[in-house]
Amino acid sequence: MNSVSRGKVWLVGAGPGDPDLLTVKALRLIQQAEVILHDRLVSDAILGLANPEAEMLYAGKTQGQQEEVQEFIFRMLIDYAKSGKRVVRLKGGDPLVFGRGAEEWERMLEAGVEVEVVPGISSSVAVPGIAGVPVTYRGVADGFAVITGHLRHEGQEVDWGKYARVDTLVILMGVATRVAIASELIRHGRPAAQPVAFVERGSTERERVVVATLGEVAAGIVEVANPAVFVAGEVVRVREKLLAAATQAILA
Ligand SMILES: C[S@@+](CC[C@H](N)C(=O)[O-])C[C@H]1O[C@@H](n2cnc3c(N)ncnc32)[C@H](O)[C@@H]1O
Incomplete structure (x- = not known):
């Protein structure tokens, strides 16, 4: 990451669970992120690769609370990116296969937040x-x-x-x-x-x-x-x- 990429959201696929199935780029971004917002399906083994100083936010959705949690995710991503943080939005598998990844991308763009998509191995x-x-x-x-x-x-x-x-x-x-x-x-x-x-x-x-x-x-x-x-x-x-x-x- 260079100075141009500060205050940005990376929409990253974490693959199906085995850390060896992360892409090289996903691993680098996880290690360098200042904030990681992750779903329920991202394995502990993968979360353990993050910088210990990184802020880890859990954003798993439970039945009946999906919309509330999704709004929380949008807000967190926008607020952290706008405060200049390197934010990794970490999703199981590929970020654009279900899980509303493209909606998050859209909301970030509407809010003026730069986004980069990092594909993952889909389950x-x-x-x-x-x-x-x-x-x-x-x-x-x-x-x-x-x-x-x-x-x-x-x-x-x-x-x-x-x-x-x-x-x-x-x-x-x-x-x-x-x-x-x-x-x-x-x-x-x-x-x-x-x-x-x-x-x-x-x-x-x-x-x-x-x-x-x-x-x-x-x-x-x-x-x-x-x-x-x-x-x-x-x-x-x-x-x-x-x-x-x-x-x-x-x-x-
Ligand atoms: C919200 S979808 C997300 C899919 C994800 N974006 C992908 O590309 O794999 C969650 C579903 O993916 C499947 N899934 C994800 N990881 C899995 C795994 N390690 N083993 C079995 N099923 C998995 C299950 O059907 C689960 O209910």
Whole structure:
């Protein structure tokens, strides 16, 4: 950072959790920041990389308080940047994949605050990938969609029919709503026997993978804990092939 960059907000992606998955730029900014405003999903291991002198502000959102907390975030970012601080707004994954990163960018610009975006590794692709579920695979899945698991947007029901025909569906924030989502996908023509995977706390020591079928999820018999990435599609079977190949390699 040089003198030109004082009094500025960096909108930084922290990746899925493992500090080794930070970008070089994100690490440098975290170490040099004077103020860090972070979300719930940013791991302690990553927060521990900050300068001990840095002011650490937690800005996690709880149900029912989202708007209040978001206003607090806007205010803090503007006030600290205007007082000349180097502010890192640290978000899990990529800062512009859900989590209202672009809204924060917009508000900063409206307030005359300089912003720089530092992309991060998004959990949407990286978390399934690390667990052996590639979001595309030649001959199996030509494409994928990343969708929020919230069932309503701006008062409107989500039209799951729009997504049901996409080869691989990656659903974030869909743990609590998984039964309804699976039921909707089946209703819109996805086979109940289609495999799904939930990858909990991907890239961390507590990672856990739950494999089931859409029908089992719809029946409410699949236990999953937050945070998790929910993947539905034939690519889930690739994991079995990878596990079998890994076992063969060990035995050989
Ligand atoms: C508000 S969204 C933020 C997504 C983030 N910006 C990204 O690019 O990964 C939060 C959701 O991301 C997913 N998520 C983020 N990190 C995760 C991890 N390490 N393991 C599993 N799911 C994760 C979960 O579905 C969680 O509910």
